[in-house]
Amino acid sequence: xKTMMKLFLAGVAFAGFFASAHAEDKPTIExxxxxxxxxxxxxxxxxxxxxxxxxxxxxxxxxxxFGAADAAFQNRIVAGDAPGAKQGVIGLAAADFVxxxxxxxxxxxxxxxxxxxxxxxxxxxLISYDGKVYLAPTGAHGESWVFxxxxxxxxxxxxxxxKTWDEFFxxxxxxxxxxxxxxxxxxxxxxxxxxxxxILLSQVGIDGFLKIYVDKDKSQASVEGVKKTxxxxxxxxxxxxxxxxxxxxxxxxAMLITAKAGVQFMGDWAKGxxxxxxxxxxxxxxxxxxxxxKGMVYIADSLWFPKTGNAxxxxxxxxxxxxxxxxxVQVEFALKKGSVxxxxxxxxxxxxxxxxxxxxxxxxxxxxxxQAIVLTPQxxxxxxxxxxxxWSGGSNDTASAAENFFAVxx
Numbered sequence: 001x002k003t004m005m006k007l008f009l010a011g012v013a014f015a016g017f018f019a020s021a022h023a024e025d026k027p028t029i030e031x032x033x034x035x036x037x038x039x040x041x042x043x044x045x046x047x048x049x050x051x052x053x054x055x056x057x058x059x060x061x062x063x064x065x066f067g068a069a070d071a072a073f074q075n076r077i078v079a080g081d082a083p084g085a086k087q088g089v090i091g092l093a094a095a096d097f098v099x100x101x102x103x104x105x106x107x108x109x110x111x112x113x114x115x116x117x118x119x120x121x122x123x124x125x126l127i128s129y130d131g132k133v134y135l136a137p138t139g140a141h142g143e144s145w146v147f148x149x150x151x152x153x154x155x156x157x158x159x160x161x162x163k164t165w166d167e168f169f170x171x172x173x174x175x176x177x178x179x180x181x182x183x184x185x186x187x188x189x190x191x192x193x194x195x196x197x198x199i200l201l202s203q204v205g206i207d208g209f210l211k212i213y214v215d216k217d218k219s220q221a222s223v224e225g226v227k228k229t230x231x232x233x234x235x236x237x238x239x240x241x242x243x244x245x246x247x248x249x250x251x252x253x254a255m256l257i258t259a260k261a262g263v264q265f266m267g268d269w270a271k272g273x274x275x276x277x278x279x280x281x282x283x284x285x286x287x288x289x290x291x292x293x294k295g296m297v298y299i300a301d302s303l304w305f306p307k308t309g310n311a312x313x314x315x316x317x318x319x320x321x322x323x324x325x326x327x328x329v330q331v332e333f334a335l336k337k338g339s340v341x342x343x344x345x346x347x348x349x350x351x352x353x354x355x356x357x358x359x360x361x362x363x364x365x366x367x368x369x370x371q372a373i374v375l376t377p378q379x380x381x382x383x384x385x386x387x388x389x390x391w392s393g394g395s396n397d398t399a400s401a402a403e404n405f406f407a408v409x410x
Contacts, residue, residue, distance in 0.1 A: 027316035028057035029084035031303075032076070034069035036062050037250040039272015043337035044087075047138070050323045056316060067190070077102060082306035084313045085320055090126045090135060090300040091373035097304065098129045104305045104314060105132040109321045118343045120362075123300060126373070135302040136321040139330070139339030142358040143267040143297040143370060144198040147274075148286045151259040152180050158262075161288045165202075165232055168291050172239045175262040182239035184252040184261035189384035191249055193371070194297075195236070195265045196387045200229045201368060202293035209297075209368045213375065216409045227402040233387075234396055256285060265290070267299070271338030271354060287354035289361075296361045299370035300342065375409075382408045 029051075035044045041062075048058045061083055063069040070093075073086050082102070088094055097103050110116070110133035116124050119137065127135035153159075153171075156178040162168040172182035186192075201209050204225035211217035212225070241261075253273040255261035264270060274285055281287060289296060303324055305317040323329055330341040331350055340358050341348070348359055361367055372380055386408055390401050 026055055026057045027312065027319050028059065029313060029316035029320055030059040030061055031085050031087070032061045032063070032069060032073055032083040033087040034063055034066035035087060036064040037248075037273060038276035039250075039269065039274075039336060039338060042276060043272060043333050043339075046329060046333045046336055047320075047323055050326065050329050051320055054319060054323065056319055056323075077306065082308050084305070084308060084310075084316055086304040086306065087138075088302060088304050089370075089372045090123070090137065090302045091370075092375065093372065093377045094135055094302070094304055095129060096377070097306070098134050102306055103134050104307050104317060105134050106136065106305060106318060106321045107131075107133040109133075109136075109318050113322065113325055115325060118345045120342075120344060123342055126300070127302060135304060136324040137342040138301045138303060138324055139334050139337055139342055140298055140300045140358075140362065141267045141269055141339050142289075142361065142367075143194050143299055144201060144289050144293055144295070145268050145270070145354070146263050146265055146288050146290055147253070147256060147270055148263045148288070149256045149259045149261065150284055150286060152178075152256070152262045153286075155259070156180060156262065161286065162291050165291050169235065169239075172262070176239065180259070181241045181255065181261040182263065183236060184255035184264040185236075185240035185244040186247045186249040186252040186264075186266070187240075187245040188247070188249075189388040191252075191266070192391050193384050193387045194267065196229060196233055197297050197371065198265060198290045198293065199232050200225065201295060201297055202290050203228045203232075206295045206366065206368055209295075213369070213371060216406070218406050223402050223406075226405045227398045230390060230398040230401050233391065234398070237391070237394070268338045268340075268354060268358060271352065272336060275336065275338070281352045281354050287357070289357070295366035295368060296358065297370055298362065298367045299372060301339070379408055 033044060035041060051058055063072055076082050115133065123137055127133055127137055152175065156174040158171050158174055162171050175182040204212065208222065208225055212222050249266055249270065250273050252264050253266065253270045256264050257274060257277045257279060271281065279285055303320065325343065327343055327346045330343050331346050334341045334355065335350060340355055340362060351359065371383055375383065386405060395401060
């Protein structure tokens with residue numbers, strides 16, 4: 001009996017050792033992300049499911065709020081304890097990390113997958129540095145959207161989408177008269193800047209927007225465009241509720257889902273919250289580009305791959321890059337996240353009516369980049385501060401504020 005017990009224990013020990021060694025052989029990666037809302041988490045789970053299906057081990061380090069997540073990521077980098085992957089925006093912030101030699105290239109994966117052939121050239125250029133690919137794009141988002149509650153509009157007697165800002169404010173008055181909060185406002189600096197930008201595009205057009213943010217143009221036309229933008233932004237203060245300050249974007253979306261509010265100015269990721277709530281576009285809620293706008297502000301998300309000094313993590317990073325760019329994953333991710341797939345060769349027939357509008361605008365080139373793509377992180381912060389100071393200060397001095405706007409680029 002003792003001999004049998006010894007053999008049994010030895011077998012258990014060996015099995016445990018084998019299982020442990022086998023687990024260590026699996027590509028394991030820690031993901032740092034700010035995607036924590038219902039729709040965001042569901043979208044991230046699409047990537048996770050496929051990654052695990054292909055033998056990977058996933059460790060989630062999600063942190064609510066991209067500002068908090070970015071700060072935590074930078075602290076991890078400084079401490080020499082970088083995660084295996086980080087969800088982040090394509091733009092100058094990522095370029096700064098690449099320039100410091102802190103990210104691993106994944107150009108072998110990109111070459112094998114022929115990413116250059118299936119991505120828009122502008123996107124492929126943005127994920128590449130010095131001839132090497134460093135970022136794996138997950139999807140693009142339109143940021144010029146107005147979502148509205150069909151139920152709230154019906155109660156207020158609004159039958160058509162407004163085509164001008166004057167018509168829009170008239171509809172806000174109808175919503176207010178019906179006892180409905182006209183605008184579900186997310187009172188956080190980054191959200192307010194999104195609204196500023198979508199209004200700016202409607203006032204200066206695509207060329208004017210690019211002149212301001214890319215060329216840093218300070219001509220009278222640009223100054224007047226910013227002034228008109230601030231006038232419209234300031235007027236919106238009269239149509240929000242008392243609880244707007246500090247409100248998260250998904251909490252604002254919930255106000256539309258329950259018909260407590262009429263509209264929300266937000267990126268198309270808001271659709272993910274409607275989807276989780278079982279609401280259908282065109283039936284329960286509508287989507288439109290802000291009035292008078294001929295285009296759409298866009299932003300593109302990606303996964304970053306920091307250097308960790310761990311060969312096993314490097315292997316996992318490449319597997320994750322393959323998964324992110326899988327055509328089926330791109331479509332399923334977009335459906336959950338409310339985004340548009342980055343690949344141009346995927347089946348877009350499954351996309352909702354709102355996404356189809358976004359696809360048309362992107363395909364026609366009627367798009368301009370979010371400030372995070374063309375400005376430094378310091379300039380992005382200064383822009384948030386500028387808009388927040390104007391909004392929170394309650395100032396109506398648009399002339400002085402318009403002049404101060406251009407200090408953001410200094």
